[in-house]
Amino acid sequence: MSSIPSLLRDRIKATPDAEAYRHPAGSGWASLTWAEVGERVRPLALGLAALGASAGSRVSILCSTRLEWVLTDLAVLATGAATTTIYPSNTAAECAFVINDSGSTLVVAENDDQVAKLVSVRDEMPDLRHVLVVDGTASEDGWVIPLDQVSGEGDFDAMVDAIKEEDLATLIYTSGTTGRPKGVELTHDNWLYAAEAVRRIDLIGPDDLHYLWLPLSHSFGKLLQVVMIDIGVPTAIDGRLDKIAENLGELRPTFMAAAPRIFEKIHNTVAATVRREGGAKLRIFEWAKQTGIRVSKARQRGAAIPLTTRLEYALADRLVFGKLRARFGGRIRYFISGSAPLSQDIAEFFDGAGLTILEGYGLTESSAGSFLNRPDSVRFGTVGPPLPGTEVRIAEDGEVLIGGRGVMRGYHGLPEETAATLDDGWLRTGDIGELDEAGRLLITDRKKELIKTSGGKYVAPTYIEGRIKAACPYLSHVFVHGDRRNFCTALVTLDMEVVRPWAAAEGLPDEAEKLREHPRMREEVAKAVKQVNQTLASYETVKEFAILGTDFSVETGELTPSLKVKRKVVEQHFGDTLDAFYKDANLI
Structure with missing residues (x-):
């Protein structure tokens, strides 16, 4: 065809x-x-x-x-x-x-x-x-x-x-570096290739x-x-x-794709609920979670799972994981995650629960699908090997280059921008990455979003953000800042749907503006930041944070429609808060 x-x-x-x-x-x-x-x-x-x-x-x-x-x-x-x-x-x-x-x-x-x-x-x-x-x-x-x-x-x-296959099929507008949206020209053949690759x-x-x-x-x-x-x-x-939660239970699908924010929301809702209930339920959940993650890590290594662990996992499945799968209709074979980085902690939790998330990667400019983890060779933290027919190259500066039939025709009416993005048929993704021994791609960060501290150290903010969100179920967004600064700081926003029941049980305010200033709320966030900091190099650690009174949103401009954070917009909107972190010389 x-x-x-x-x-x-x-x-x-x-x-x-x-x-x-x-x-x-x-x-x-x-x-x-x-x-x-x-x-x-x-x-x-x-x-x-x-x-x-x-x-x-x-x-x-x-x-x-x-x-x-x-x-x-x-x-x-x-x-x-x-x-x-x-x-x-x-x-x-x-x-x-x-x-x-x-x-x-x-x-x-x-x-x-x-x-x-x-x-x-x-x-x-x-x-x-x-x-x-x-x-x-x-x-x-x-x-x-x-x-x-x-x-x-x-x-x-x-x-x-x-x-004809070379005819234009779709114009999808993405944000340009100057703020002017760029129309990505995708042909019928671009989409036919992508579909064929997934089928294969x-x-x-x-x-x-x-x-x-x-x-x-x-x-x-x-x-x-x-x-x-x-x-x-x-x-x-x-x-x-x-309607997502309701529809999952009613439709009982076998397959669903989502942005990482949806999986974070599900994880945080479950974690916050058992934290609030406390006691034996919390201890059983935490034990089951760690058992599931242990099994997930063994699967990824291709290692044998000891009999005692298999028995523990079977019990964890009966007590916790089976009930969680039932919330999604009980028939999910795979979730697919794309459009933004998925936290490895979140991915391993779901995998341990028998709800494997296959993370993929692609740009609008590459017809959305270029890489995808395979069920039989999942490695969380990577976006998997390229789809059949997609070529990949890592440039000297670490930038990921993509080739093949999925690459766009160009930007509509923007020949100079097209020439800057397409290099002899190769798509410059703007992402920094590396390939592992099995050819799976690990995206470390956006080329233009890597933080370079004033000490000359590079920090990948999205990795740290994902870890902190996984460590504290009450958070909606985390924004790590520190470019050209002498240390890293963070802005965090609260997921009020998740945090409100906990706040009520603790006798805390149910308004974000009041709750963010409460010592108990800061204590919960500080605990998560400390937990993640212990796994990071000193120059990567978050030295200070602020809890904002409002969440990031599409309507206020901090999020794209696909729920990715617009870093420059956040820095503009909350510049005073960020600047205040660096006024205290004692923090240096």
């Missing part, structure tokens, strides 16, 4: 009556077969073509993760046009920039609230012909059209047959059930969408974050 629409067409022919998608409907779930997906995509694609979508044009999707996102994307691609993704959290000005820069002539918006953002900047988008709203009302002037009214007739197959490692099959909540505006979510079409795996789609 030469395109994603032809891939879908082949899937429909191969397994027309198999379940393709499951989606929320009323108080339950409804399903579509692959044949029914085709019946929804075909008229929508022809309707979009009648509105001007065609080869070389772009259509933006401004919508959360839901069935209509997938169907619309597949319909857009079938016209020969490319999908431009916009996060629902983007401001009106950010939406206008992406729409104008991409040259989108149509936008599919989720609801009237998203339409209102576009209406507020309508005069700034002269080439935007129509907004098609999923859940909303038409405008009197015809500019806004309900999506369910978009339909057409014509030669659908001829339209699909005309698409034989990780999942048609008997699995995939639960998808990740933003489809992000390359990770898009990759999963194409992979499931290629392999024929049914996908349950629901992008509501507050």
Whole structure:
């Protein structure tokens, strides 16, 4: 096949009556077969073509993760046009920039609230012909059209047959170093390669059930969408974050991908609950956790597990781990983690519980998937070996370079930035890493985010941040600072959903602003910092920390939509707090 629409067409022919998608409907779930997906995509694609979508044009999707996102994307691609993704959290000005820069002539918006953002900047988008709203009302002037009214007739197959593998399929905008977002151009072949590579490692099959909540505006979510079409795996789609726990128990999926923040949240909720209960439950949990981690470490080394340890693990599984797996429906075979570094401590806890997280790595510029740990050779702390067909090289300065069919065509309209990032076909990732004896990649840090203290020592902040979060279940985010400073410090934020029950049991304030100043709260954080410091070189240790009264968020700009911390923004927003750490000469 030469395109994603032809891939879908082949899937429909191969397994027309198999379940393709499951989606929320009323108080339950409804399903579509692959044949029914085709019946929804075909008229929508022809309707979009009648509105001007065609080869070389772009259509933006401004919508959360839901069935209509997938169907619309597949319909857009079938016209020969490319999908431009916009996060629902983007401001009106950010939406206008992406729409104008991409040259989108149509936008599919989720609801009237998203339409209102576009209406507020309508005069700034002269080439935007129509907004098609999923859940909303038409405008009197015809500019806004309900999506369910978009339909057409014509030669659908001829339209699909005309698409070439080198044609643009997706424009995904990522933040640039100057603050201007860059549109990453990904072709049909980029995505087809990524799907083929995942299929070749034989990780999942048609008997699995995939639960998808990740933003489809992000390359990770898009990759999963194409992979499931290629392999024929049914996908349950629901992008509501507050429904993840409930959906896992109800759907009982076998496979789910997530950002590390989700796994941290699960771990911290469980750990905080047993801490609060205390007594025998806490002692049993801590014993089971350490037993599981011991078994996980032995598995990673390929070492034999002694009989006594196997017996202890069986008891730990009955008392603790089996109950934890039941929370996720009891059928999870693997979790996949990507988009940010996963703490090794968190990974080993889950693995010990029989909920293995396979950490992977890729950039939007490499079609999201370039490396992935394999179930039979997991090494936590690494992102695994390259996927089949992906090449890797480590530059003299330690930067990871990626080659192969997954590498982007370039940045949209930015030839100089493209030339600086693509070096003779090799993608400069901006990440520092090394390969182990089995060819697995270890990412040590972002090239531009490594801290260099005033003493000339390099520190990898994300590693330390992950360790501290794993050591204290009440924390949402940790931010290690120290570039061009004489020692490292940290800002931490509280996860109030997790910490509030503990605070109530301890008779402490339930407001973050008051709780952060309480000695008991500082004591808990200090204990975690001390625990991690004992494992670090002296120049890496965190000498001081501050607990903030508010969490980092996408809305306030400290987090990306994929929940990664924007380091420069945090430094700007909390500069006074950071500067205050270094005013006391006694801390030097």
